[in-house]
Amino acid sequence: DAKTTQPPSMDCAEGRAANLPCNHSTISGNEYVYWYRQIHSQGPQYIIHGLKNNETNEMASLIITEDRKSSTLILPHATLRDTAVYYCIVRVATNAGKSTFGDGTTLTVKP
């Protein structure tokens, strides 16, 4: 699986959009981008995934650059409960098995 690079920490004001970047410059054509988050003392929680196109669900939006070498997770209206570690993972499409987590980005939402 391709390696990802994320900033170690970010702050965001409550009610504002949180934009979390991820670099995955060695991504290959059949690899998807997944985002998970982990709130303190809980297991990781799936947020969203995408291959080429931008994706949106009830939790977040995922913007993938045209060359697929980077992506941005957007939380449109961050709340205090969004404070967590956010992991960007790149994973092969076939025989989806293990996920290789990096150290993620610690997002702190401040009032």
Add this chain to the structure above:
Amino acid sequence: DTGVSQNPRHKITKRGQNVTFRCDPISEHNRLYWYRQTLGQGPEFLTYFQNEAQLEKSRLLSDRFSAERPKGSFSTLEIQRTEQGDSAMYLCASSPTGTPSDEQFFGPGTRLTVL
């Protein structure tokens, strides 16, 4: 369906003892994964099962570690002769049949402390 459950949630043991953890995946999820997470790090993959077959094992899974999923439902992870370096959170996840979009559902984890 109540999600992935893990037992116990916390385990304290003395060095050299054996411990066993249990994971109950979401029903009808035929893939089950084990991860280990140490403080400040992301989860590290240990092994995964499709039904009862163990399809991949990480190099992190030393000879002291063994995982089973005898009937393709719940799974156990056993650590023999525990060492202080085994202290970590052990996470279990499950997913439906592998497709490009399958997401893994994680349990709350078992926190192991080896004294």
